[in-house]
Amino acid sequence: MTTKRHYHIITFGCQMNKADSERMAGILEDMGFEWSDDPNQADVILYNTCTIRDNAEQKVYSYLGRQAKRKQEQPDLTLIVAGCVAQQEGEALLRRVPELDLVMGPQHANRLKDLLESVFAGNQVVATEEVHIFEDITQPRRDSQVTAWVNIIYGCNERCTYCVVPNVRGVEQSRTPESIRAEIAQLGKQGYKEITLLGQNIDAYGRDLPGSTPEGRHLHTLTDLLYYVHDVPGIERIRFATSHPRYFTERLIKACADLPKVCEHFHIPFQSGDNELLKAMSRGYTHEKYRRIIDTIRRYMPDASISADAIVGFPGETEEQFENTLKLTADIGFDMLNTAAYSPRPGTPAALWDNQLSEEVKSDRLQRLNHLVNIKAAERSQRYFGRIEEVLVEAQNTKDTNQVMGRTGGNRLTFFTGDINQLQGQIVKVKITEIRAFSLTGEPVEVRQAVTV
Numbered sequence: 001m002t003t004k005r006h007y008h009i010i011t012f013g014c015q016m017n018k019a020d021s022e023r024m025a026g027i028l029e030d031m032g033f034e035w036s037d038d039p040n041q042a043d044v045i046l047y048n049t050c051t052i053r054d055n056a057e058q059k060v061y062s063y064l065g066r067q068a069k070r071k072q073e074q075p076d077l078t079l080i081v082a083g084c085v086a087q088q089e090g091e092a093l094l095r096r097v098p099e100l101d102l103v104m105g106p107q108h109a110n111r112l113k114d115l116l117e118s119v120f121a122g123n124q125v126v127a128t129e130e131v132h133i134f135e136d137i138t139q140p141r142r143d144s145q146v147t148a149w150v151n152i153i154y155g156c157n158e159r160c161t162y163c164v165v166p167n168v169r170g171v172e173q174s175r176t177p178e179s180i181r182a183e184i185a186q187l188g189k190q191g192y193k194e195i196t197l198l199g200q201n202i203d204a205y206g207r208d209l210p211g212s213t214p215e216g217r218h219l220h221t222l223t224d225l226l227y228y229v230h231d232v233p234g235i236e237r238i239r240f241a242t243s244h245p246r247y248f249t250e251r252l253i254k255a256c257a258d259l260p261k262v263c264e265h266f267h268i269p270f271q272s273g274d275n276e277l278l279k280a281m282s283r284g285y286t287h288e289k290y291r292r293i294i295d296t297i298r299r300y301m302p303d304a305s306i307s308a309d310a311i312v313g314f315p316g317e318t319e320e321q322f323e324n325t326l327k328l329t330a331d332i333g334f335d336m337l338n339t340a341a342y343s344p345r346p347g348t349p350a351a352l353w354d355n356q357l358s359e360e361v362k363s364d365r366l367q368r369l370n371h372l373v374n375i376k377a378a379e380r381s382q383r384y385f386g387r388i389e390e391v392l393v394e395a396q397n398t399k400d401t402n403q404v405m406g407r408t409g410g411n412r413l414t415f416f417t418g419d420i421n422q423l424q425g426q427i428v429k430v431k432i433t434e435i436r437a438f439s440l441t442g443e444p445v446e447v448r449q450a451v452t453v
């Protein structure tokens, strides 16, 4: 009799990585492994890594060091580095950490079983070549029972001058509408209530798929996909991310206004509020165009919540240019803004420019921007006060077990008193009684019985 072998996965980075980790966990379970909460009890440890900024990359090395040491005492431990650092570093990672068994880029996530079998046969394996991503046949092991990620397009064909993603995630590959719908239909059957369609540049969905309309438009666009998957039984809410201002269309905005299940929340990174910097970043739009997009969204959906990403301290950014970012941030009034100090990345054009800014300037600007973001988010939260919001309950509040937590359609985290066993997966009408910059508290008014099919 053999005892069960255990695995542990540590995930860094964005939603794509989280989705990949869930699929890899599914593959490991299919192979007979069981999840262990404690990495030190696991026979297989997988790090799914991120390299968007230097601090994200460095985090991995410190974690890895500890497990590499353990492997010296426990040679049958299997150590895997997957994701974007694996793709960026490839074999160099094996030289740096010889204890590693498997280094695999994000495009190879669905091939984990084959790769591991090769490892168990005695090989040290590096899988980083560009491949066509195979449709996944394994059930992902999803973290939530209520909300689920659904990849619709992998990779990115943009060339933003600061960004490693195209280097590590490869070219755009869209999944077919049929396979996306089939995955969502299954989620609906399993009781999931909310899906988030994922892509680094989700507006590019379909441009690599064959077919066009008589007017010359691609046959498959994000807008068409939203209409195509909207009526999947059981699914109550649809979100999507990340949008690119260059390709964001009024047709898409209309669809979101038109389709009741699509949440009125838009995540559209602007990166900078200065036209010269936007050009240096190769973003392909101006701040005027960005403002027009937001105006159009608000014309159709006055209450829509808007979030974004921004970078401060891009090479050559002057104080005045930075102030244009502050100005855009103040004018739009974001519900949420992810901010970051520019970090030079290997293999990207901007990393080689000689007009880099000092760390002091970058962190000073980051602080000033964050300060404004908090003020604006608190202002945006005001509108919820006293209102009745529909909250989809996801989990217990870990800090107060008498409370449950969920999100409004606009993606505000909301807490209220309730029993998770009764409420998980339910949409509850909640009267908002307390507001904070990034979360709300309220009192339940009515549980809307979700339509089950």
Ligand code: SAH
Binding pocket: 052, 053, 162, 163, 164, 165, 200, 201, 242, 243, 244, 269, 271, 309, 310, 311, 340, 341, 342, 343, 344, 345
């Ligand atoms: N595809 C998305 C974002 C992908 S990366 C888009 O086009 O907007 C997530 C965020 O990380 C980016 O929006 C950007 O704000 C930030 N980022 C990317 N590269 C960075 C770098 N080199 N330094 C600092 N922040 C960076």
Ligand code: SF4
Binding pocket: 156, 157, 158, 159, 160, 163, 164, 165, 166, 200, 201, 244
């Ligand atoms: Fe990076 Fe630009 Fe692609 Fe976003 S669109 S992933 S920022 S290259």
Ligand code: F3S
Binding pocket: 012, 013, 014, 015, 016, 017, 049, 050, 051, 052, 083, 084, 164, 165, 168, 169
């Ligand atoms: Fe990081 Fe890779 Fe996502 S670099 S942000 S995990 S695409």
